Amino acid sequence: MFFSKKKLREVERIVKANDREYNEKFQYADNRIHTSKYNILTFLPINLFEQFQRVANAYFLFLLILQLIPEISSLTWFTTIVPLVLVITMTAVKDATDDYFRYKSDKQVNNRQSEVLIDSKLQNEKWMNVKVGDIIKLENNQFVAADLLLLSSSEPYGLCYIETAELDGETNLKVRHALSVTSELGEDIRRLAKFDGPDTKLMQNSGKTKFKRTSIDRLMNTLVLWIFGFLICLGIILAIGNSIWENQVGDQFRSFLFWNEGEKNFVFSGFLTFWSYIIILNTVVPISLYVSVEVIRLGHSYFINWDQKMYYSGKATPAAARTTTLNEELGQIEYVFSDKTGTLTQNIMTFKKCSINGRIYGEVHDDLGQKTDIIKKKKPVDFSVNPQVDKTFQFFDPSLMESIKLGDPKVHEFLRLLALCHTVMSEENSAGQLIYQVQSPDEGALVTAARNLGFIFKSRTPETITIEELGTLVTYQLLAFLDFNNIRKRMSVIVRNPEGQIKLYSKGADTILFEKLHLSNEDLLALTSDHISEFAGEGLRTLAIAYRDLDDKYFKEWHKMLEDANAATDERDERIAGLYEEIERDLMLLGATAVEDKLQEGVIETVLSLSLANIKIWVLTGDKQETAINIGYACNMLTDDMNEVFIIAGNTAMEVREELRKAKENLFGQNRSSSNGHIVFEKKQQLELDSIVEETVTGDYALIINGHSLAHALESDVKNDLLELACMCKTVVCCRVTPLQKAQVVELVKKHRNAVTLAIGDGANDVSMIKSAHIGIGISGQEGLQAVLASDYSFAQFRYLQRLLLVHGRWSYFRMCKFLCYFFYKNFAFTFVHFWFGFFCGFSAQTVYDQWFITLFNIVYTSLPVLAMGIFDQDVSDQNSMDFPQLYKPGQLNLLFNKRRFFICMAHGIYTSLALFFIPYGAFYSDAGEDGQHLADYQSFAVTMATSLVIVVSVQIALDTSYWTVINHVFIWGSVATYFSILLTMHSNAMFGVFPNQFPFVGNARHSLTQKCIWLVILLTTVVSVMPVLAFRFLKVDLFPTLSDQIRQRQKAQRKARPLRSRRPQTRRSSSRRSGYAFAHQEGYGELITSGKNMRAKNPPPTSGLEKTLSNSTSWIENLCKKTTDAVSSFNQDKTVKL
């Protein structure tokens, strides 16, 4: 954190500590966080400016201006301005509320208190008033106000432990140390503010959120452009028509009517007509489309927020839709990219089982003697006799306790090893309880297990380790600490027990440790190896445990050589490694431990269900390959049934390329050989009507690739190979990837697969991936907020993903598609009649309807029913959506709304407009009303058409609505009722009396709606418009039922029967696979321990020669830094990516 690069434009910062006046000269940013956009004064102009930057709004403004030109105007201005004002007001209100909430959260953060040294005394200061150069005193468990430079701390050697959960989501503590010059200054942590406010790392990292749009959005924009093109074509046709008409008929007619006035060139007249028709026909894309889409999405977002089934009571966290514009895309996900730790797993390690001297402990047997999974009913072993017990630890096999009591030396040695060989630091809290500071949760699990089983690690100094063995305190002398690293895959300690024996205790990956065993261990090795396989098959992380008795002389010689090696200047590391190899041999095997990396609840079921829904899950993790694979097996993404698991682990570009090529050859080769069986299978499938789109490759494959290889594989020429291979695989696991690579993988799939991607994670290392995926999901309820802040949706448990996608996503997509289909249909039907009328009115841009009807049609008469459908409609129930994940597929294949669907809707709309126009035309053409008066006057025609239209589109929405709630009833009937009441009001004498020029239709409704003939026309229009659609739909369901149709039918048939349930997945598997070993920590902590730097000052300062040699040779802190750069640099990289 403290080594982060400064901004480019700022080469250096000159800061005088605690000198505000001096620092003010540089005008550094203040510490106020300011994410809100507006204030009261700027709101109106800025918001309006922003709104009119949107193409749609600008377009309608342009139309409005066109309408104000009297030569062109074919509609009065209010037809556009009323909807436009409505839309803009609604958006403005929404923006204002959003901004208000941002302002409130800013205020809360800005008003947090911190202690700042002002005028030589500590004063409380609000965060926003902290200045660059201030000296801040931080106490334990306080939030950090800004980016700080550590000056000194109460810990020895100026160390301090920080948690970076809000930055990267990691909850383990990281060590930082003060500069040596300042480190002895004082007791408490004092820090100098370095970067403030907008300059802080957090703010810089948060960056500008990329504006995400859904594929439906993009499709909609394309369609709107097409419609504009189409509109222009219509305009041109009508304009040409007008020119011809003017030339042949209009000219004479005009001269007859207007004498010599209003004479126009027919070409010019056509030009004007073009614009007039653009105005009239613009209702094909009404303003209300965009607003309605927003409203529907908002509704869906609220449903997500309100869903009790996505509420996690453990953390009191409801699901939250943080973005309200992406909902329907949740129904189209093809790829899920998941982080591992904290998302799939809980990052809690528990000691589950062990194998000691060839016997397994920790298995639970039911009454019949069958192995079973741990059941809740089973009572855990009672550890209460032990005063130092950790209450959270549970172990279900009492036989281990018995063995301990019986004094089995191997069992004791095993537990002793667990208590001695580790890097854990102990601490006693005020209540006298032991607290362990663990650096890797695996180790914590092992030490805690030993503690509960009676071998309690009490304390350590650089050269001793004190443990309590079944009640007696024993102090071991720590002679050497053979640290862990990735190549060794093991760690050892050499201790001298009180009896004076020297022992080497070692734990490590079985593959490595088994090679170091003494030959006499052969039988035990075979047995233990079987046990380890069994543990691994259950998804547990294993470690092999071994020891060696050393004789004094041998050790002394070895230790001498080690000191020499440490003092050496060249090849120091190699020499040390060689010495470690030398002493870690002829080990005696004790057994193995099995630690469970606890999965989040319901992960297995969720993974299974999502893969049934044809969603591919890729795990992208910073963890080691072994750990990642382990989790892959644990949550059933990898299985033994898979035809092949490809592992790409090459270190050079050439190797990676070769490995990819081989894997591909393998994949396609196998496929070819099995193609015979495939054809038969295909034929069988063709018989079935709803056959699924065939995968090109049969069989299950998995790909595992690590970060180094990925870096090469993401290079442009191999990229496609990687992608091709990865997409054929059922499961892809990328391990040891940096946050940047996570994003790159997502981008790769996003770009080349044209698929909708979703990324889910909990830490700041997932932020880049969350931001670059189409949909980003943050796991909330954790300490870290970064992932959630960057995400579009958040919930507390991975398993809610199933409900979010299969229920909410599917419904959203389904509803949105239905909405769009209907909306386009409705507006084509509504608008296209003007086109037909053009041929009868001399292309003079006369509208068919009353101007008021045009104004109100989309926003009043027909908006609510379609909104209700868009918000509430359900084809199948949520339970069915969960039970039949296959229902999700139409979304992935884009079946419900695409260009073809759009053309069908358009054709449907045009057909309806034909019926709407030509049936009244035919009926009125030369007919008379029942009172003998002529019918075919313009106003009666307009009212008839408008009434037919409202009734036809209402019947259509009634057919489209498949889930009729009270709200749908109210809206549909209400809309029709509203239409008639508004119609009667606007045609009333009173309205005409007040505004004779605005409401010229006086008496029309009364007259027209009492004519039988007009009702006959309306009825016929409705029948003709609706019947073909009904027949078409019926036949479609009858002939080609979709899965959802079938489920609906079955649901109806079995309404009283119990709800259908798909078979729950089995969680037990057997596997013959080698496990990942349970080490998750970084190298270098051994040195830290033996140096004693991280120990309390009250401990005697280290004097042993061993320590000296270690600390003299190289600065341990440099080592630590060097070895932790991986994590740090990856984080910095993340920052530099512009996402």
Place this chain on the structure above:
Amino acid sequence: MDRPSQVWWSLLPDNTALKQQRLPAYRLQLSASKVLSGFFATGALCLGMGIILLLSAKSTKEIEINYTNICANCAKLRENAINFDKKCSCSIPFYLPETMEGNVYMYYKLYGFHQNLYHYILSRSNSQLMGRNIKDVERCDSFKTTHNGTPICPCGAIANSMFNDTIILLYNINSSIYIKVPMLSSGITWWSDKFIKFQNPTSNDLPSAFAGTAKPPNWPKPIYELDEVDSGNNGFINEDFIVWMRTAAFPTFKKLHRQLNRVQHFTEGLPAGNYSFDITYNFPVTRFQGEKSVVLSTLTWSGGSSLFLGLAYTVTGAVTWLASFSMMAIHLMLAKRKMFFPNYKVKL
């Protein structure tokens, strides 16, 4: 950061039907029985309605006489606007083979006259026509005022182009005696038009009410002299004027002109026999290549004599039935197949 544990319930979403999307609802499903019965019923309804409409349309009588070319000399005369004050009339004899029973209506019908042009429809002043402000000519493009600035009354293109032929129907009782068939010029407008939309300005007598305005340029007489016979039928409330001002939707239209007054010989309607139209030919249609005719027609319960609705209903009914039969056939075939292959459809 930690949320106080006692407020956990406030974050739990409410368990209401609306919020959990469990609103009780009717699930609309297009089951075969519903759709097919709906189709059969609709088909039957349409067929029945179609036949009834056809039969009643057949029972009406209609006669149309296009006099554009019959009165060719008048048409020629009217082609030149200079002759606007020259009178021209022509007589068109015709034979009515059957009695037209009941109410008989007389219409004039224009072909190719675009009363639906955008600027034409707009060119009127409703506030003038309702007698509120007879000098309001704001919206009457092209026909607002005369050259010297006097507001035209009634203003606008619609009023100016008013149909002004007089049509008199004569009945030949015997060989040489023609009597005038009594016709009513009232009751041909909508009530709302006559009493709301069109009102004369309040004044003692009409000429003074319209003082300070000029007649439309095409008109031979001012508005208050439209009806020479019935002085109550003058001004804006003149029924012929009101009928004309209700603009037609299509370029071919007929407008009600007169209604048979069923007295004397005509209590039953128009008896069969020889008739003649005596037409004062004023309206120049040939100038825009239009035509005009006069129509006599009786009515039925649904209105006029048009066959369109009846035919459309019959065809719709027939097609609906056809569709329902084919749909039923397809459905039954599928059901049969389903019986033999019960699993072919539902593969879950």
